[in-house]
Amino acid sequence: MDLLSDLNEQQRIAVTTTEGPLLILAGAGSGKTRVITHRIAYLIAERDVPPSNILAVTFTNKAAQEMRERVEKLLSDVRLQSAPLVSTFHSLCVRLLRRDIAGLEEGYTRSFTIYDQDDSVRVTKACVKDLGFDEARLSARQVQSQISHAKNSGLDAELYAARVESHDEKRAAIARVFRLYEERLRSNNALDFDDLLIKTVRLLRKSDDVRERYNDRFRFILVDEYQDTNSLQFALIRLLTQKQQNICVVGDDDQSVYGWRGADITNILNFEEQYPNTQVIRLEQNYRSTQNILDAAGSVVKNNTERKGKTLWTSNPSGDLLRYYQALNAEVEARFVAARIEEHLRLEPKTRAAVLYRTNSQSRLFEEALRRAGIAYNIVGGFSFYERAEVRDIVSYLKLALNPHDSIALMRVINSPPRGIGKQTLDEIERRAKDYAVSHWETIAIMAEGGERLAARTVAALKNFHQIITKLVEASGREPASEVVKAAILDTGYANTLKAENSDEAEARLENLQELVNAAVDYDNEEAGGLREFIDAAALSSDTDQYKGDAHVTLLTVHSAKGLEFPVVFIVGMEDGLFPHARSASDKAALEEERRLAYVAITRAEKYLYVTHAMKRRVYGEELASEPSQFLNEMPLEIMEDLSRGASWLSFARGSSRLESRQAARALSGAGDSKRHTGKTYDSAESIAEFFRQRSQQVGGSSASAPAKATTQKARAASASNNSPSSSASGFVPGTHVRHPKYGRGLVLRREGSDDSAKLTVSFPGFGQKKLIEKYAGLEKA
DNA sequence: GAACTTGCTGAATTG
DNA sequence: CAGCAAGTTC
Numbered sequence: 001m002d003l004l005s006d007l008n009e010q011q012r013i014a015v016t017t018t019e020g021p022l023l024i025l026a027g028a029g030s031g032k033t034r035v036i037t038h039r040i041a042y043l044i045a046e047r048d049v050p051p052s053n054i055l056a057v058t059f060t061n062k063a064a065q066e067m068r069e070r071v072e073k074l075l076s077d078v079r080l081q082s083a084p085l086v087s088t089f090h091s092l093c094v095r096l097l098r099r100d101i102a103g104l105e106e107g108y109t110r111s112f113t114i115y116d117q118d119d120s121v122r123v124t125k126a127c128v129k130d131l132g133f134d135e136a137r138l139s140a141r142q143v144q145s146q147i148s149h150a151k152n153s154g155l156d157a158e159l160y161a162a163r164v165e166s167h168d169e170k171r172a173a174i175a176r177v178f179r180l181y182e183e184r185l186r187s188n189n190a191l192d193f194d195d196l197l198i199k200t201v202r203l204l205r206k207s208d209d210v211r212e213r214y215n216d217r218f219r220f221i222l223v224d225e226y227q228d229t230n231s232l233q234f235a236l237i238r239l240l241t242q243k244q245q246n247i248c249v250v251g252d253d254d255q256s257v258y259g260w261r262g263a264d265i266t267n268i269l270n271f272e273e274q275y276p277n278t279q280v281i282r283l284e285q286n287y288r289s290t291q292n293i294l295d296a297a298g299s300v301v302k303n304n305t306e307r308k309g310k311t312l313w314t315s316n317p318s319g320d321l322l323r324y325y326q327a328l329n330a331e332v333e334a335r336f337v338a339a340r341i342e343e344h345l346r347l348e349p350k351t352r353a354a355v356l357y358r359t360n361s362q363s364r365l366f367e368e369a370l371r372r373a374g375i376a377y378n379i380v381g382g383f384s385f386y387e388r389a390e391v392r393d394i395v396s397y398l399k400l401a402l403n404p405h406d407s408i409a410l411m412r413v414i415n416s417p418p419r420g421i422g423k424q425t426l427d428e429i430e431r432r433a434k435d436y437a438v439s440h441w442e443t444i445a446i447m448a449e450g451g452e453r454l455a456a457r458t459v460a461a462l463k464n465f466h467q468i469i470t471k472l473v474e475a476s477g478r479e480p481a482s483e484v485v486k487a488a489i490l491d492t493g494y495a496n497t498l499k500a501e502n503s504d505e506a507e508a509r510l511e512n513l514q515e516l517v518n519a520a521v522d523y524d525n526e527e528a529g530g531l532r533e534f535i536d537a538a539a540l541s542s543d544t545d546q547y548k549g550d551a552h553v554t555l556l557t558v559h560s561a562k563g564l565e566f567p568v569v570f571i572v573g574m575e576d577g578l579f580p581h582a583r584s585a586s587d588k589a590a591l592e593e594e595r596r597l598a599y600v601a602i603t604r605a606e607k608y609l610y611v612t613h614a615m616k617r618r619v620y621g622e623e624l625a626s627e628p629s630q631f632l633n634e635m636p637l638e639i640m641e642d643l644s645r646g647a648s649w650l651s652f653a654r655g656s657s658r659l660e661s662r663q664a665a666r667a668l669s670g671a672g673d674s675k676r677h678t679g680k681t682y683d684s685a686e687s688i689a690e691f692f693r694q695r696s697q698q699v700g701g702s703s704a705s706a707p708a709k710a711t712t713q714k715a716r717a718a719s720a721s722n723n724s725p726s727s728s729a730s731g732f733v734p735g736t737h738v739r740h741p742k743y744g745r746g747l748v749l750r751r752e753g754s755d756d757s758a759k760l761t762v763s764f765p766g767f768g769q770k771k772l773i774e775k776y777a778g779l780e781k782a
Numbered sequence: 783g784a785a786c787t788t789g790c791t792g793a794a795t796t797g
Numbered sequence: 798c799a800g801c802a803a804g805t806t807c
Contacts, residue, residue, distance in 0.1 A: 059797075090797055117796080135802085136791075193797055261796065359794055381796090415783095422783045457783095542797055559795045581794055597795080620792080621798040787805070792798105 003042050003074065007035075014281045015039045018047055018220070021275035022248040023268075027312045028297070028603035029288025029565065032250055036222055037067055039248065040084055041074035043220055054084035055218040055240070057092060059225050061537075062545045063563060064088055067224075085218075089233055090193065090540050093200040096214070097191070098532075103207045104199060108189060111532075113399055113406050114539040115185065115192045118387070120144050122408055127180040133173055147178050151194040152230055152262035157182045187439075188407055197232040204239040215243040225563070226251030226271070230262035238274075245275060253308050254301050257559060257597045259589070269308065286312045286603075288565050290319025292639045293609050297602040300634045304592045321641040322609050326628070326648040329616040330362075330573070334369035336643075337570050340610065341553055342373055344568050353568035354554045356561050356601050358579040362572065363555050370553065378551035380560045381543040390498075390509040391516055395538050397488035398531060400469050401476040405439040410469075417497035420461040428454075441469075468492055481531040482520035489513050558601045569605035571598075574613040574629040598631045611635070613649075738779045 004012050011031055014024050015038045026032035040056060043049040058064045068086045087095070094114070101108045115123065124147065125140035150160045161175035185192065191199060204211045218240055223229065226249035229237070241247045249271060256265045272278045286294055294312050301307070323340075327333035341353050355366050360381050370377045385391060393416055396409035404410065415421045433443040447454060448462040471491060476484050489495050495513070498506040523534045544560045554566070558579075573579055579598070584590035602609065613628050628649045642650045732738055 061797095088797075139792080141792095196797090257795075260794080361793060418784070420783070424783080540797070544796085557795065578794095583794065593795095618798080783807105785805100785807085788803090790800105790802085792800095 003038050003045065007031075007038065008285060010281055010283050010285075011035050011038075014283070015042050017279055017281070018043055018049075019246060021245050021271075021278040023226075023271045023278050023280045024248065024250040024283060025280065025308060025310060026250050026252055026283040027286060027310055028252065028255065028600070029286040030283035030312070031285075031287055032224075032252075032283065033063075033067065033070070033563075035283070036224060036250060037070040037074060039222065040067075040071045040086075044080070044084070045075060045078050049220060050082065051080055051084040052082040053217065053219040054222075055092075055220070056084060056086045056222040057224065058086065058088055059228055060542055060544045060563075061088055061091070061540065062542075062547060063224060064091075088540070089229075089236070090196050091536070093196040093236075094536055094540070096200050096203065096210075097196065098536075100203060100207070100210050101199065103210055104203050105206075106199075107186060108191070108199070111189065111403055113188065113190045113403060113409070114196070114536060115190050115408065116539050117144070117193065118392070119190075119408050120148075120192045122412075123184055124177060124181055127177045127184065131173075131176055131180060133177070138170070138173055138177070143174050143177050146174050147181060148192075148194050149262065150178065151198060152232060154231065188405065189403065190406065190408070194232075197236065201232055201235045201239065204236070211239060211242065214240055219244055220246045221248070223247070223249045224251075225255075227253050227256035227265060227268045228258045228263045229267050230258075231264050231267075232262075234264065234267050234274075241275075245277075247275065253306075254304075254310075254596055255562060255600050257562065257593060257600060259593050265306065269306075282310055284310055284312055286314040286316070288606050289314065289603060290316050290607060292319050292322060293602060293605050295639060296322055296609065296635045297599050299636050300595060300602065300631055301599040303634055304595050306589070306592055320608055321639050322611060322635070324632075324640045324642050324644065324648070324650050325610065325612040326644040326650065327612060327614040329623075330365055330614045330618065331369075333572060333612050333614045334365040336612065337366060337572060337610070338369035338373040338375060340570070341370070341375060341568070344608070345375070345552060348567075351567045352552055352554070353570070354556065354561060354564070354566040354604065355570045355572060356556065356558050356604065357572050358558060358581060358597075359573075360557055362578075366555055366572070370555075375553055376551075377553040377555055378546075378548050380547050380554060380556035384541070384543050384546050385512070385515070386538050386541050388509075388512055390494075390512055391538075393494065394485065394488050394513060394516060395535060397469075397472060397492055397494075398476075398484060398535055401472040401484055401488065402531060402535070404441040404469055404473060407433075407440045410440050410444075413492075414465060417493050419464060419493065420457065421465065425458050425461070476531055480524045481529075481534045482517060482524050484531055485517050485520040485534075489517070558597050561604050562600050565604055565606055567606045568608045568610075569601070570610040570612065571601045572612045573617075574611050574632050575617065575626040576629055577626065578617070579629055580631070595631065595634075598629075611640075732779060732781070736781065738781060 004015065007015060008031075011034070014022070014035045018039075024032070024035065026035070036056065040054060043054060044051055056064075056067060058067060064086045068083070071084065071086070085092075097108075097112070098110055101110055101112060121140050121144045124144040125135070128135055128138050128140055128143060155163070157175065157179040160178055161172075164171040164175050166172070185195070204214070221237070221240060223237060228251075237247065249268070251268045253265060253268050256263060256268070259265065267274075272280065289297075291314055294314055298312065325333070325336050327336055337355055341355075344351055344353055357363060357366075363379060363382060367377070367379065386395070393413050396412045399406050399409040400413070411426070414426070429440055429443050429447065432447070433440050436443065436446075444462050444466055448459060448466045450456075450459045468491065472484065472487060475487050479487070495510065498510050498513075520534055523529065523537075547554065547556070547560070547564065558571075571579075577585070580591055580594035584594045611632060613632065614626060616623055617626050618624075632649070633653065637650065637654045640650060642648055644650070
């Protein structure tokens with residue numbers, strides 16, 4: 001088979017440049033996966049590289065699996081002795097550590113357990129409690145994320161503590177939790193997700209032996225989604241490429257959306273400096289989307305300053321206009337989306353649609369609307385299979401089967417199903433474990449022998465539990481994984497308790513457990529890994545792994561959608577404070593990341609792209625007014641079609657921007673001209689548009705290169721609407737959040753007149769818009 | 783010890 | 798509004 005015939009020129013160079021460092025800047029939809037898979041196949045088939053010398057690293061299992069399958073397909077007529085290793089960063093680390101962790105000399109053994117985030121939070125919580133800190137003031141979740149952040153930036157507990165200012169009480173507390181947390185993990189022979197990378201890097205640094213071995217083994221390394229790598233992952237790559245520099249990284253700086261998780265965009269921006277003699281290849285032809293969709297994406301992302309800059313182009317037709325919809329509230333938005341999906345499926349039963357949202361909590365309304373419309377959907381994220389309580393319980397039993405000293409697992413299931421071991425007994429176990437300085441498991445063994453101050457009932461209950469686990473441990477020594485899973489479900493009483501409940505919910509849980517058994521059976525058949533690997537896979541499985549490519553309708557966050565494509569895409573909740581998220585508003589870098597996120601969302605679409613927003617939305621159970629996202633304003637309005645009922649932000653923004661430079665700059669396209677509106681009938685929309693116009697001036701427009709233009713724009717706006725924006729430094733300019741003695745929090749929409757006699761139009765959630773004279777209103781900044 | 787009630791606090795994105 | 802911890806009752 002000719003591996004190069006169906007590639008374009010750039011792709012071909014990317015595939016055949018096999019020696020030396022290579023940076024492939026691959027725009028969205030430019031055939032990135034195809035290049036990687038062809039490259040692997042090419043190395044094997046044309047350059048006679050033994051597959052075992054190739055390592056390809058991805059971020060998700062799903063991507064890894066897809067890559068494996070595609071390579072296999074390309075090489076279907078080549079006989080292979082081995083397969084290239086296609087793996088996620090985390091499973092690569094597990095693989096190394098399962099073999100060599102003892103070389104670290106930190107007391108860890110090869111049978112270490114992996115703590116996922118939920119486990120980590122549990123440990124953190126226990127640490128906070130045991131150190132006597134107030135759990136309400138020091139939320140375990142927050143502390144855990146601080147610890148994780150520290151670990152990812154190369155700080156251990158000691159370094160972190162040393163960095164904490166003495167007066168910063170909270171951080172000092174976190175530092176103490178951090179230290180205890182690390183101790184607990186170590187004494188449980190457990191590693192959290194961050195440790196997997198940290199320990200691997202440390203091991204490769206420490207042991208020349210191990211480092212050499214893997215340098216010799218992996219002579220050709222590929223890294224996908226390189227823009228998402230963090231400093232530890234970079235260090236890992238560095239260590240693996242000491243002997244050779246056949247390192248090929250593929251990424252797109254415009255799609256870097258994991259900065260909050262420690263991803264370091266400079267890894268890709270500075271790759272050429274880190275690896276001298278790097279060849280750079282740009283893949284800029286997009287095969288996925290229509291021209292209009294690409295225009296929208298480009299028009300948004302070009303507002304970012306921190307980027308390498310590239311322009312996607314396509315030979316695809318311009319396609320349909322983007323479809324815009326302004327909903328009264330979030331419920332209406334969901335109903336609109338469901339109705340449109342129904343329509344698309346009616347016209348094209350085989351099409352696939354995706355609903356993309358910023359936060360998982362938005363999914364519920366769409367689930368309800370789709371269910372009501374009788375449309376089947378698939379949802380990614382939220383509670384994934386391995387995160388369900390019953391699955392986690394059984395997995396905990398399995399962990400105990402391999403290592404009964406795993407206290408986290410033990411405490412999780414010691415009384416589920418209920419077997420008469422209550423809080424009193426648990427506290428007693430905790431106390432004694434600490435006193436004797438032995439594991440909970442050993443403590444239970446001692447207590448099960450009976451003794452002073454223990455009720456006979458308690459002793460019997462503990463004995464029972466001890467026996468159950470002992471049996472599981474024995475079973476794990478001789479039975480295949482699936483049999484141990486069955487035992488963990490049946491012999492622990494778990495299944496019986498669920499059956500006895502006799503409810504629909506219990507029924508569903510039983511089905512999930514059946515599913516777990518099925519997974520284990522598959523595992524027994526396919527790989528000879530055994531229970532250990534089965535549990536590792538469960539721990540490392542991720543949300544995006546649940547994505548089913550053949551589903552007609554998929555609900556997922558924008559983050560989870562990265563790397564996927566759909567003929568029909570809905571980007572919903574395009575509102576200020578939601579997308580971009582409020583937590584990013586203050587920070588320029590964070591806002592740029594949000595913008596890249598918008599870019600990712602837009603470029604998922606092949607043919608039809610919908611953008612929607614709601615005027616009102618429930619937050620914390622309270623209904624709040626919301627403004628359209630600034631990213632909507634950054635799209636070319638003339639390639640949007642307005643599907644809103646009645647007046648909308650778009651209809652007004654379009655009318656009001658007619659005279660302004662943005663229109664002139666985009667005069668190329670004649671679309672939208674037929675939809676001229678005077679704006680006079682659109683009271684609320686008018687104020688929203690006003691708000692935008694004002695804000696774009698405050699922010700200084702989209703590019704730094706046009707100060708002169710910004711001034712004329714400002715002057716014109718001022719004369720047109722009789723405003724004097726930002727002339728009174730002390731006053732409340734539109735966009736400011738204010739507090740009113742009677743109406744509470746509100747948003748300034750408009751300001752008329754100057755100095756302190758200015759008239760303000762302020763929108764108060766729940767009270768509507770009020771016109772107020774600034775000097776009498778008693779407003780304060782909120 | 784278990785099941786139920788109340789009252790509080792807090793959700794951004796994920797391997 | 799929801800999920801969780803502490804408090805209450807059987």
